[in-house]
Every structure is written in structure tokens, then in C-alpha cells.
Amino acid sequence: MKKIYLHRIEDQIARHNTIRDINKQIVLNYVRARSPISRAEIARETSLQRSTVSAIVDDLLVENLVEETGTGDSTGGRKPTLLRLKTGIPVAIGVDVTPRETFVVAADLAGNLLRSEKFPTSSDIVYMNKQITAKVTTLIDAYPSAKLEIGISIPGIADPSSGGILYIPYFQLADWDIGKRLTEATGLDVIIDNDANAVALAELWFGQEEVRKTRNFITVLVAEGVGTGIIIDGQVYRGENGAAGEFGHMFLAENAPVECSCGRRDCWEAHASEKAILAQYRSSSGNSANGSIDIEHLIGLAKNGEDNALRVLKSAAKSLGIGISNLIIGFSPQAVIVSGSIVKAWDLIKEDIQILGQRSIRQELSNTSIIASTLGDQPTVLGSISLVLARKFGSAN
Amino acid sequence: MKKIYLHRIEDQIARHNTIRDINKQIVLNYVRARSPISRAEIARETSLQRSTVSAIVDDLLVENLVEETGTGDSTGGRKPTLLRLKTGIPVAIGVDVTPRETFVVAADLAGNLLRSEKFPTSSDIVYMNKQITAKVTTLIDAYPSAKLEIGISIPGIADPSSGGILYIPYFQLADWDIGKRLTEATGLDVIIDNDANAVALAELWFGQEEVRKTRNFITVLVAEGVGTGIIIDGQVYRGENGAAGEFGHMFLAENAPVECSCGRRDCWEAHASEKAILAQYRSSSGNSANGSIDIEHLIGLAKNGEDNALRVLKSAAKSLGIGISNLIIGFSPQAVIVSGSIVKAWDLIKEDIQILGQRSIRQELSNTSIIASTLGDQPTVLGSISLVLARKFGSAN
DNA sequence: CTTGATTGTTGTTCAACACAACAAAGAGGC
DNA sequence: GCCTCTTTGTTGTGTTGAACAACAATCAAG
Numbered sequence: 042m043k044k045i046y047l048h049r050i051e052d053q054i055a056r057h058n059t060i061r062d063i064n065k066q067i068v069l070n071y072v073r074a075r076s077p078i079s080r081a082e083i084a085r086e087t088s089l090q091r092s093t094v095s096a097i098v099d100d101l102l103v104e105n106l107v108e109e110t111g112t113g114d115s116t117g118g119r120k121p122t123l124l125r126l127k128t129g130i131p132v133a134i135g136v137d138v139t140p141r142e143t144f145v146v147a148a149d150l151a152g153n154l155l156r157s158e159k160f161p162t163s164s165d166i167v168y169m170n171k172q173i174t175a176k177v178t179t180l181i182d183a184y185p186s187a188k189l190e191i192g193i194s195i196p197g198i199a200d201p202s203s204g205g206i207l208y209i210p211y212f213q214l215a216d217w218d219i220g221k222r223l224t225e226a227t228g229l230d231v232i233i234d235n236d237a238n239a240v241a242l243a244e245l246w247f248g249q250e251e252v253r254k255t256r257n258f259i260t261v262l263v264a265e266g267v268g269t270g271i272i273i274d275g276q277v278y279r280g281e282n283g284a285a286g287e288f289g290h291m292f293l294a295e296n297a298p299v300e301c302s303c304g305r306r307d308c309w310e311a312h313a314s315e316k317a318i319l320a321q322y323r324s325s326s327g328n329s330a331n332g333s334i335d336i337e338h339l340i341g342l343a344k345n346g347e348d349n350a351l352r353v354l355k356s357a358a359k360s361l362g363i364g365i366s367n368l369i370i371g372f373s374p375q376a377v378i379v380s381g382s383i384v385k386a387w388d389l390i391k392e393d394i395q396i397l398g399q400r401s402i403r404q405e406l407s408n409t410s411i412i413a414s415t416l417g418d419q420p421t422v423l424g425s426i427s428l429v430l431a432r433k434f435g436s437a438n
Numbered sequence: 439m440k441k442i443y444l445h446r447i448e449d450q451i452a453r454h455n456t457i458r459d460i461n462k463q464i465v466l467n468y469v470r471a472r473s474p475i476s477r478a479e480i481a482r483e484t485s486l487q488r489s490t491v492s493a494i495v496d497d498l499l500v501e502n503l504v505e506e507t508g509t510g511d512s513t514g515g516r517k518p519t520l521l522r523l524k525t526g527i528p529v530a531i532g533v534d535v536t537p538r539e540t541f542v543v544a545a546d547l548a549g550n551l552l553r554s555e556k557f558p559t560s561s562d563i564v565y566m567n568k569q570i571t572a573k574v575t576t577l578i579d580a581y582p583s584a585k586l587e588i589g590i591s592i593p594g595i596a597d598p599s600s601g602g603i604l605y606i607p608y609f610q611l612a613d614w615d616i617g618k619r620l621t622e623a624t625g626l627d628v629i630i631d632n633d634a635n636a637v638a639l640a641e642l643w644f645g646q647e648e649v650r651k652t653r654n655f656i657t658v659l660v661a662e663g664v665g666t667g668i669i670i671d672g673q674v675y676r677g678e679n680g681a682a683g684e685f686g687h688m689f690l691a692e693n694a695p696v697e698c699s700c701g702r703r704d705c706w707e708a709h710a711s712e713k714a715i716l717a718q719y720r721s722s723s724g725n726s727a728n729g730s731i732d733i734e735h736l737i738g739l740a741k742n743g744e745d746n747a748l749r750v751l752k753s754a755a756k757s758l759g760i761g762i763s764n765l766i767i768g769f770s771p772q773a774v775i776v777s778g779s780i781v782k783a784w785d786l787i788k789e790d791i792q793i794l795g796q797r798s799i800r801q802e803l804s805n806t807s808i809i810a811s812t813l814g815d816q817p818t819v820l821g822s823i824s825l826v827l828a829r830k831f832g833s834a835n
Numbered sequence: 836c837t838t839g840a841t842t843g844t845t846g847t848t849c850a851a852c853a854c855a856a857c858a859a860a861g862a863g864g865c
Numbered sequence: 866g867c868c869t870c871t872t873t874g875t876t877g878t879g880t881t882g883a884a885c886a887a888c889a890a891t892c893a894a895g
Contacts, residue, residue: 042832044642044672045467046653051485055460057850057883063452064852070442081873088448093852095874118872119860245441256443257677273670275441280654280770291767370688371768373677435439438835454852454881461883478842490883492843515841516891 043438053438061097064089066436068097072107072124073150073434079113079121098124105130105188106150106433126150131184132433134177134229135425136193138162139236140211140265143169144419145176147184148426150433152247156180157422164212170219174226181227190230191223192428194239194421196265198287206233210302211265232428237262237286238277239424240380240416241270242431247423248378249415257374261365262420263381266302267310269368276435289314293364298324312360315382322353340386351389358390362397369398369409380414387413440835450835458494461486463833465494469504469521470547470831476510476518495521502527502585503547503830523547528581529830531574531626532822533590533616535559536633537608537662540566541816542573544581545823547830549644553577554819561609567616571623578624588620588628589825591636591818593662595684603630607699608662629825634659634683635674636821637777637813638667639828644820645775646812654771658762659817660778663699664707666765673832686711690761695721709757712779719750737783748786755787759794766795766806777811784810 045053064087071083080098084091101107108127112120131147139162146157158176163169181189193199197209206217220231234242241260244252252258256275262268267289271278278286289310290303297311299320311317315336322339326349343350365377377398383390391413398411416423442450461484468480477495481488498504505524509517528544536559543554555573560566578586590596594606603614617628631639638657641649649655653672659665664686668675675683686707687700694708696717708714712733719736723746740747762774774795780787788810795808813820 042673042828043835044828045463045831045833046651046672047467047471047483050464050483053460054464054484054486055457055883057457059460060452060454060456060851063450063456067442067447067451070444074444079873086444086447087451089451090853091874092854092876096851115861116872117862117870119858119874121873254443273675275443276439278670280772287770288767367764367768370685371764373684375677431439431441434442436442436835438440438833452852457851457882476842487884488843489845489885493882512892513841514839514893516843516889518842 061100063436064093065097065100066434068094069101069106070434072101073126076125077110077113077123078125079123081121128153129155131155131180131187131189133426133429134180134189134191135422135429136173136177136191136223137236137419137422137425138169138193138195138209139421140196143173144422144425145173145180146422146426147180147189148430150430152423152426152430154422156183162212164214166214166217169217170222173219174223177223177227181229190232190429190432191227192239192425193219193223193231193233194236194425194428195233196236196268199233199235232432234277234428235268235286236264236421236424237268237270238279239270239428240268240414240420241272241277241424242427243416243420243423244270244378244380244414245272245275246427246430246434247416252376252378252412255375257372258376258378259368259372259374260378260380260414261361261368263314263361263379263383264421265314265316267314267361267364271372271374273372288364288368291364291367293360309360309364313357313364317360318353318357318383321356322350325349325353336382337385340382340389343386343389354383354386354390355393357383358393359397361390362394365394365398365411374409377409377411378414379411380416380420382418384413458497460833461490462494462497463831465491466498466503467831469498470523473522474507474510474520475522476520478518525550526552528552528577528584528586530823530826531577531586531588532819532826533570533574533588533620534633534636534816534819534822535566535590535592535606536818537593540570541819541822542570542577543819543823544577544586545827547827549820549823549827551819553580559609561611563611563614566614567619570616571620574620574624578626586626587826587829588624588626589636589822590616590620590628590630591633591822591825592630593633593665596630596632629829631674631825632665632683633661633818633821634665634667635676636667636825637665637811637817638669638674638821639824640813640817640820641667641775641777641811642669642672643824643827643831644813649773649775649809652772654769655773655775656765656769656771657775657777657811658758658765660711660758660776660780661818662711662713664711664758664761668769668771670769685761685765688761688764690757706757706761710754710761714757715750715754715780718753719747722746722750733779734782737779737786740783740786751780751783751787752790754780755790756794758787759791762791762795762808771806774806774808775811776808777813777817779815781810 080094084094105127107124110123110125113123128149128151132150133148135146137144142159143162144159147155160172208215220233223231240262258272260270269286269288271286290308292307293309293312295307297306299317301308301311339350343354395411477491481491502524504521507520507522510520525546525548529547530545532543534541539556540559541556544552557569596603605612617630620628637659655669657667666683666685668683687705689704690706690709692704694703696714698705698708736747740751792808
């Protein structure tokens with residue numbers, strides 16, 4: 042039971058096409074989840090009439106969202122025509138801004154990357170605008186018949202209402218209006234969100250099966266900073282102002298090894314981010330040639346038995362565990378998913394994280410599992426296109 | 439954008455009557471919120487056609503949910519017929535089980551109590567079953583034509599799926615199946631939830647205007663224990679297992695003045711509940727005639743300047759503030775609402791709570807306000823009927 | 836008293852699902 | 866190989882309910 046707020050009520054009123062809109066979304070989700078599947082089976086499972094499902098599928102075929110893929114086996118009657126998502130033509134352009142590189146990709150409905158380009162990220166707004174607009178228009182021109190939307194993932198705070206970017210701490214970049222610029226340049230809809238929310242959506246739609254079925258979970262993205270994405274009842278929890286979920290700046294302990302992007306030294310991020318790990322490694326191993334070591338390299342060293350690298354990783358894991366413990370207390374989600382390069386060291390740090398994280402799981406309440414992401418190397422790229430795909434498959438309320 | 443889960447999909451499919459169901463709820467909510475209001479004004483605000491609104495209002499009149507209440511002033515044309523919620527006939531029976539007394543009430547759509555009965559709560563299940571069933575059937579018999587549902591608020595953990603009660607710590611009462619029994623005895627639908635969730639719903643539907651407009655807030659119910667009710671996006675957040683929101687058992691500090699209902703001495707509840715306050719008062723003022731002092735009495739003493747009572751209250755307020763601070767960190771809600779008898783001492787404790795609570799409000803993030811409930815003496819009674827009314831006015835998703 | 840505005844109702848059209856009938860296609864028994 | 870029974874997908878009819886337009890009932894104001 043959800044309260045009906047009278048604010049912007051026109052969007053909530055049911056019109057003639059509301060029935061079809063709802064049922065079309067449901068059928069599309071069936072094709073996505075159970076593909077290959079026949080019209081008749083969708084009708085059975087949804088208790089819609091076969092004729093209704095056929096009409097909806099006709100729509101979806103015309104809209105190029107679904108395609109027929111041969112026939113299945115007979116079970117004593119006419120053979121079913123099987124349906125699946127239309128692949129190979131792009132529906133989403135993803136722009137993934139990370140501190141080091143920016144990726145611009147095109148993906149189809151199933152989340153397959155059809156094209157991918159990248160360039161080094163810069164703090165020069167003019168350069169960034171030019172590069173992104175150029176790459177995006179190249180992709181658009183490559184697929185003239187496609188109906189596209191653009192999703193942008195950024196390592197900062199985004200204002201979902203204005204489509205503008207409020208702040209990217211790493212570059213101290215404020216009021217970057219890339220959303221508006223891209224809309225003007227391309228005429229396409231643009232969705233901007235912070236990287237952790239985007240990754241949370243990616244987990245929801247493309248994660249392991251256990252996660253996709255989960256209604257309430259939290260992702261912890263460990264990268265340059267620490268970001269958290271909260272999924273409650275199958276949607277991103279943004280709070281009223283869109284700035285909720287910034288747990289990276291939760292107070293954890295004094296005297297962090299490095300300054301947080303917000304300037305303090307007591308944030309979770311200052312204890313558990315890649316930046317914190319690398320700083321701690323550098324300071325504890327002397328000022329030798331380690332100046333420009335990156336996180337993947339450090340994990341490699343730890344795996345090869347380098348004591349210092351291992352110790353630093355485990356220390357960060359403990360901080361991660363404490364923060365996760367707070368999140369579990371607050372939300373008692375079904376799962377907490379750790380994402381980012383650090384999962385490559387999962388075997389080394391798993392126990393430290395889980396021991397501290399489980400501390401707050403009371404037996405009589407829920408049992409939250411703490412697991413590593415399976416999204417691979419670039420969860421934020423998948424996140425940027427998930428911003429678009431979540432709209433294609435999700436319902437309005 | 440919310441994910442569509444294919445579990446129990448038949449309930450989510452849109453049928454013919456879905457349009458009417460949605461719009462009927464919206465119109466009903468307009469009558470509730472803007473009463474007295476005319477058909478034409480509802481049509482203007484919702485952008486539905488006047489004819490459509492008329493048809494829906496006809497339905498609502500037949501269902502006895504709405505009534506006409508004379509005509510309004512003309513603005514240069516025919517005078518509008520004004521509508522309001524139908525009052526005076528009961529739609530909800532509320533059963534409010536508290537540690538000391540159990541209330542059984544009948545309320546109309548507007549939340550007015552039409553009848554109210556009570557009896558002392560006991561740990562004897564047989565007695566409780568008998569008393570509750572008797573009072574409820576008396577109410578039902580008093581209004582033979584009414585279409586009723588029953589809402590039950592309990593100070594414990596309820597299992598919303600089975601309609602049974604899992605556990606009431608105060609009475610160490612397990613597996614009480616009052617829901618099933620009442621359904622069998624009366625044939626009516628029964629909704630059970632814990633008192634904090636019920637109070638949260640009461641705030642959402644009957645609280646001060648500022649709260650009713652709020653989508654995300656948390657109520658902290660200070661009574662025998664400490665309970666929290668979380669409203670996210672206008673609905674109660676229960677987590678996957680229905681047992682979320684049990685923050686009363688969050689770790690706060692060692693050596694609490696009293697044992698928590700769960701047996702520990704480090705829970706929030708063991709520091710900030712009425713029980714904790716009274717225990718601390720007794721131990722610090724010697725074993726004189728204070729054995730059976732209750733919280734209202736203690737607040738009276740503090741208001742009259744009794745040092746010890748005031749000190750004990752302020753100490754509990756600080757614990758409350760710390761716990762609230764954790765909640766704000768976790769959810770960054772728009773508001774935290776403190777409820778229970780302790781609000782009668784709000785002037786005395788306000789500052790202590792707010793100073794500690796505000797500690798965790800980061801400037802750059804949301805600004806949560808910590809306020810006292812305005813629901814009056816018995817928020818849980820209103821809570822029990824809110825369980826029913828939230829269904830009458832809420833939407834299914 | 837006339838004109839124009841406002842409210843509520845009535846009749847028509849249109850979208851979309853339910854239901855039933857049917858054609859297409861195939862499995863299995865004899 | 867033929868007949869029967871299933872299963873799938875399509876087509877036509879009925880029903881719900883919103884949109885739209887026209888109209889009657891009121892009423893204010895010049």
C-alpha cells in the first residue's frame with residue numbers, strides 16, 4: 042500500500058493507453074527473463090488472453106524491441122513461435138566518466154556492447170564537452186535508424202531533476218551542464234546519475250541471478266572514492282533531494298591515511314577507497330619507485346605474497362567491513378554487493394570484510410549476505426547503459 | 439523506474455477495471471485532502487473529464503465512501519455541489535495491544551473514533567483471544583450494515599504474510615495466531631503490524647501537514663521499548679522478511695540501565711525506552727516509595743523542577759539523539775518524528791535530542807528535521823486503524 | 836432581461852481486454 | 866495412413882471505461 046501524493050497527479054491518472062502500457066512492460070519483461078518464450082506461454086503465466094498477448098507482441102515487433110527466433114518443440118500440438126529480445130541494434134548510449142578514462146558506448150536491449158570508444162578524462166570542461174559530444178554524435182550517425190537514449194554515469198553528485206551535474210569531487214568540477222548540452226546537440230533524452238546508483242541498477246538488471254531476484258540490496262562501489270547505491274523494492278532510493286546514498290562520507294574513524302574528496306579525514310571513503318589503499322601502501326613502503334603504482338598492480342603484488350601490499354589491503358577490508366556493518370544495521374537488505382577493482386582481491390579480503398560485516402547481523406532479524414560483484418572490470422560502463430535500460434524495462438511506479 | 443518482478447505477476451496485470459480502480463483511488467484521495475471539493479474542481483486538477491469524475495463519484499456515493507454536503511459559492515455560473523468523506527459510519531476496527539491496556543475501537547473513513555473499549559492486557563493467550571473477539575464482535579453487531587476491516591497493532595514482531603504474530607517480547611508471547619482467529623470468528627480481513635509501523639502510517643495519514651506531504655521519514659516510538667517505523671516513498675519499508683526496522687536493538691553502548699526486552703544490555707532500547715528511564719530514576723533516587731512510578735508522573739516531577747527526574751530524562755534524550763543520528767546517516771530522511779508519552783516532556787528534552795541528532799547531518803546533504811509527534815496520547819490506537827485506512831486510500835503499487 | 840460562465844449529465848466514439856470460434860500444425864493411437 | 870485430440874496463433878464480438886461534445890441547469894453581472 043503506497044500513498045498517493047497529489048503532486049503532479051496528471052502523470053498518475055490512468056488513461057486509455059495505461060492498460061496497454063502496463064501490460065506491454067510486463068510482456069517485454071517476460072521476453073527478457075524467460076527468452077526464448079512463446080506467446081502462448083506468456084499468456085499462461087500472466088493469465089492474459091492469448092489474443093491480447095499476440096496484440097502486444099505485434100506492437101513490440103513493430104517497435105523493434107522483440108524478434109521471432111524460429112519455432113520450439115511441439116508438446117502434442119502446433120509448434121510455438123519463440124520470441125526473444127531484439128539484439129544487434131542499439132537502444133542506449135552510455136557515457137561513463139571515471140577519474141582516469143571516459144567511455145562512450147552503444148548497447149542493445151540485452152546489454153551487449155556494440156561499439157565502445159574512450160578517451161582520457163580531463164578536468165577541462167570545454168575539452169570534455171567537445172570529446173563527449175563528438176563521440177556520441179559519431180555513434181548516433183553510425184546507427185541512423187536507431188531510437189536512442191543516453192545514460193551518463195559520473196563519480197559525483199548528480200541532480201536528477203535538472204539533468205545537470207552538481208559536483209565531481211575528484212576534479213572539483215561544479216555545475217557541469219553536460220546533460221543539457223547533449224540534449225541540445227542530439228535531441229535525445231539524457232539520464233544522469235552517480236556511478237554507485239548506476240552500478241546498483243546494473244546489478245539489478247545484469248547481475249547474478251540471485252541479485253536480480255532481490256528486491257532490497259546495497260552496492261558498495263570501491264574506486265577512487267567509496268560510493269553506495271541503494272535498491273529498495275526494485276528501485277534506486279535517492280531520498281527526497283536526490284543526494285541520499287552518499288555513505289562514503291559517513292563518519293568512520295579519525296586519522297584516515299588520506300584526505301577524503303570532501304576534505305575531511307574521518308570519512309569511510311578516506312579509509313576504504315583505492316586512494317586510501319594506495320596512500321597507505323606508499324607511506325608504509327618508503328618513497329621508492331612506488332609513486333605511480335595502481336590498484337591492480339598492488340593486488341597483483343599481494344597475490345604474489347608481498348607482505349606490505351597484503352597488509353594494506355586487509356586493513357582497507359576491515360574498514361569496508363565496518364562501514365558495511367552500519368549499512369546492514371540501517372537497511373537490513375538481503376545482500377550487500379562489493380564492486381570495483383578490489384573484487385579481484387576478493388579471496389584475500391573476503392574474510393576480513395565478512396567478519397566485521399556480519400557483526401551487526403542479529404540472528405533474529407534478517408541474514409544479509411556480503412558478496413562480490415560479477416559485473417566484471419567496468420561495472421560503471423554497464424551502469425551507464427543500465428540507466429537507459431532500466432527505463433525501457435521498468436514500470437513508472 | 440521500478441523493476442517489474444515476475445513473481446505473482448497476475449496481480450500486476452492491468453485489466454479492464456484497472457483504469458477505474460486507479461482513478462477511483464485518486465478521486466477519493468482528492469476528496470480526502472481537499473474536502474469540501476466539487477466534481478468540477480477534481481476534474482480540473484486531475485485533467486480527467488468532468489463526466490468521468492461524475493461517474494467515479496457516483497460509484498463512491500454508492501459505496502458510502504463519499505457524501506454530498508450542500509453547495510458552494512458560485513463564481514459566475516452554476517453553484518458547485520461539494521463532496522466530502524462519508525463520516526459517522528465505521529469502516530475500520532482497530533485493535534491496539536499495549537503492555538498495559540488493549541484498546542478496541544471503531545473508526546470512520548476520516549479517522550474519527552466512533553466507539554472505544556479497553557481492557558487490561560494479559561499474558562494469558564486464552565483470555566486475550568476471548569476478550570478481543572468479544573469486543574470486536576460487539577462492535578460489529580453495533581453496526582450491522584458496515585463493511586469493516588480489522589487492523590491490529592502489537593508491540594512486537596508481526597509476520598505480515600501469515601497474519602500471525604511472531605513474538606511479543608514484553609509477554610514473551612510467541613506464535614499468537616490472533617489474526618487467523620479473528621478472521622475465522624468474524625469473516626473480516628485482518629491486518630497485523632508492529633506498533634512502530636502502525637504509528638508511522640498514522641503520521642503519514644493523520645500527522646501534521648508537513649509530515650503528510652513527506653515521502654521519506656522515520657518515526658521513533660518511545661514506549662515500553664523503542665520502535666522505529668520507516669516510510670520510504672509513501673509506504674512502510676519492511677524489508678524482504680517483514681522484520682526490518684527493528685532498530686530498537688541496534689547496538690548503542692554497553693552497560694545500559696536496564697535489560698533490553700531481547701535480553702541484552704547494549705541495545706538502543708535499553709538506554710532510551712520508558713523502561714530505561716524509570717529504572718534509572720529508581721536506582722538513582724533510592725528504593726523509597728518510587729517503586730510504581732510511571733512515565734507521565736516522572737515527567738510531571740521533572741516539569742515541577744525535580745532534579746533527579748530531569749537528569750534522567752535528559753540522559754535518555756541524549757541516547758535517543760545518538761540513535762536518531764544513526765538513522766539519519768542511514769536514510770537521510772526528510773524528518774524524524776518522536777512519538778510516545780515522552781513528547782509531553784518535549785520542551786525539556788528537545789535540545790539534547792536535536793544537538794546529538796544534528797551531529798550527523800552533513801551540510802552538503804539533506805537537512806533532516808527532528809520533531810515531536812502531534813498524534814496525541816494514543817498514537818498506537820490511531821496506528822491500528824491507519825493499517826486499515828492506508829489500504830482504503832493507498833494504491834496497490 | 837440578456838449574455839456569458841460554470842457545473843453536472845447524457846450520448847457517441849475509441850482503445851483495449853475477455854471470450855469464443857476457428858484455422859494451422861503436429862503428436863499419438865489404431 | 867488416417868482419425869482424433871492438443872496446442873498455438875488469429876479473428877470477430879462483447880464489455881469496460883475514458884475522451885469528447887452537446888446540452889440543461891444555475892447563476893453573476895452588465
